[in-house]
Amino acid sequence: MSRPILTAAAMRRAEAAAPVGLDLLMERAGQSLAEAALRFAGPMPALVLCGPGNNGGDGYVAARHLAKLGLDVRVATLAEPATDLARAAREQWTGRVEALATAEPAPLLIDCLFGTGLKRGLEASLASRFKALAASASLLVAADLPSGVEADSGALLSDVPAADLTLAFGALKPAHRLMPAMARMGRLVLADIGIAADSQWHEIGAPVLPAIAADAHKYSRGLVHALAGTMPGAIALSAGAAARSGAGYVRVSTSKPIAALPLAVVQTGDAKLSDPRIGCLLVGPGMGDLPQLLTLALTSHAPKVIDADAIRHVGEPARLKGQDAILTPHAGEFSALFGELPGTKAEQALAAAEASGAVIVFKGADTLVAAPDGRLGFAPPAPAWLATAGTGDVLAGIIAALRARGMPAFEAACAGVWLHGRAAERAGPTMTADDLLAHL
Ligand SMILES: NC(=O)C1=CN([C@@H]2O[C@H](COP(=O)(O)OP(=O)(O)OC[C@H]3O[C@@H](n4cnc5c(N)ncnc54)[C@H](OP(=O)(O)O)[C@@H]3O)[C@@H](O)[C@H]2O)[C@@H](O)CC1
Numbered sequence: 001m002s003r004p005i006l007t008a009a010a011m012r013r014a015e016a017a018a019p020v021g022l023d024l025l026m027e028r029a030g031q032s033l034a035e036a037a038l039r040f041a042g043p044m045p046a047l048v049l050c051g052p053g054n055n056g057g058d059g060y061v062a063a064r065h066l067a068k069l070g071l072d073v074r075v076a077t078l079a080e081p082a083t084d085l086a087r088a089a090r091e092q093w094t095g096r097v098e099a100l101a102t103a104e105p106a107p108l109l110i111d112c113l114f115g116t117g118l119k120r121g122l123e124a125s126l127a128s129r130f131k132a133l134a135a136s137a138s139l140l141v142a143a144d145l146p147s148g149v150e151a152d153s154g155a156l157l158s159d160v161p162a163a164d165l166t167l168a169f170g171a172l173k174p175a176h177r178l179m180p181a182m183a184r185m186g187r188l189v190l191a192d193i194g195i196a197a198d199s200q201w202h203e204i205g206a207p208v209l210p211a212i213a214a215d216a217h218k219y220s221r222g223l224v225h226a227l228a229g230t231m232p233g234a235i236a237l238s239a240g241a242a243a244r245s246g247a248g249y250v251r252v253s254t255s256k257p258i259a260a261l262p263l264a265v266v267q268t269g270d271a272k273l274s275d276p277r278i279g280c281l282l283v284g285p286g287m288g289d290l291p292q293l294l295t296l297a298l299t300s301h302a303p304k305v306i307d308a309d310a311i312r313h314v315g316e317p318a319r320l321k322g323q324d325a326i327l328t329p330h331a332g333e334f335s336a337l338f339g340e341l342p343g344t345k346a347e348q349a350l351a352a353a354e355a356s357g358a359v360i361v362f363k364g365a366d367t368l369v370a371a372p373d374g375r376l377g378f379a380p381p382a383p384a385w386l387a388t389a390g391t392g393d394v395l396a397g398i399i400a401a402l403r404a405r406g407m408p409a410f411e412a413a414c415a416g417v418w419l420h421g422r423a424a425e426r427a428g429p430t431m432t433a434d435d436l437l438a439h440l
């Protein structure tokens with residue numbers, strides 16, 4: 001299952017197209033916030049911080065429901081409501097409204113200051129007051145987004161205290177899956193408030209992998225051909241990962257024998273790139289300074305995974321047009337090939353896919369998979385311990401195997417990213433890239 005991801009503007013459109021009124025959407029958002037906070041925190045005294053927009057409106061609704069559920073709840077506000085919806089929600093709150101500047105803290109702090117409407121950082125005095133109230137609370141619950149986070153970019157526009165729980169309304173926003181914001185969400189829960197959220201952008205979910213046919217043979221299951229370069233360890237990780245990710249046959253062309261390769265991986269001195277059985281060609285891991293390997297790879301008609309050093313040698317993104325390629329750059333490799341692109345990470349990934357005609361796996365703590373047709377996958381959070389040498393080689397091998405097994409490029413890349421993250425969870429915090437292979 002993959003969940004749609006909507007920008008702030010797309011969210012407003014979805015909201016306007018909803019079959020029910022905005023007041024009912026706000027009622028559902030506020031009620032679900034109250035119920036989630038109570039379930040998460042238990043019946044502890046709560047302080048709801050309400051901003052001037054509809055995020056604040058959700059707060060007044062949540063306060064009303066928390067009071068109805070028997071909680072000791074107070075409301076503090078920054079300013080009077082600025083929208084009709086928020087004003088109507090404010091009017092239905094029969095309790096007192098305190099000034100945020102002087103409100104006493106509470107063990108449960110509910111942040112309804114700003115959501116998708118935030119466009120600039122919080123003023124310094126407000127940011128420090130918010131931080132102090134958060135520091136005095138035992139639990140911080142954020143409505144839609146932690147206040148200070150920019151919905152579309154995941155940037156922190158001012159200092160944002162980390163929430164313990166974030167309840168996203170209607171659909172996930174890019175910031176829920178982009179750094180640095182992603183690390184401030186705490187547990188992320190999506191509340192269905194009755195919006196039909198449809199998008200070409202989605203969170204990458206568990207993949208459906210191709211079944212192994214009853215009459216399969218090693219070639220029909222997929223042949224991965226990898227080009228070895230100067231660093232044998234990296235190609236051994238990639239080829240090992242491909243062999244363990246369901247490729248029927250993994251072959252490495254190398255000028256000298258590589259001791260670290262699994263026995264099941266065939267080593268050959270001949271590049272054999274015209275072999276029509278090649279389901280995916282892998283170039284880059286351990287390549288070193290041998291740009292001729294990339295040149296050779298680009299003469300092949302087979303689908304390709306282009307990783308690591310090979311990315312730096314592409315030179316012009318347009319050189320990849322018509323190559324049926326998947327590129328797996330980290331941030332440094334990405335800017336080496338595509339330059340400093342404007343916009344959010346999501347926009348940059350899509351622009352790179354369009355410029356190269358390739359599927360781009362823009363790696364990082366917030367990996368994105370972009371297709372030239374505008375589809376964009378956001379990886380669910382993966383363990384920080386994946387940030388260690390060789391894990392990129394493993395990822396390239398997994399994706400090459402899935403591509404050779406017949407998955408389309410975008411789906412293979414998304415599935416590879418998902419499997420890689422889950423393998424790291426299973427391998428645990430002391431893992432090395434070698435250990436990852438045993439958990440695929
Ligand atoms: N999508 C849906 O289906 C539903 C959405 N819902 C909820 O609505 C939320 C979006 O509401 P929203 O658009 O009113 O924006 P919101 O985040 O409240 O802030 C805008 C206000 O803040 C102000 N402001 C901004 N920055 C500021 C700053 N630094 N310092 C001070 N002020 C600042 C800004 O003022 P302005 O920039 O105009 O001067 C404006 O007044 C969304 O996140 C969700 O919680 C639900 O109710 C149900 C259905």
Ligand SMILES: [K+]
Nearest residue numbers: 111114143145
């Ligand atoms: K908020």
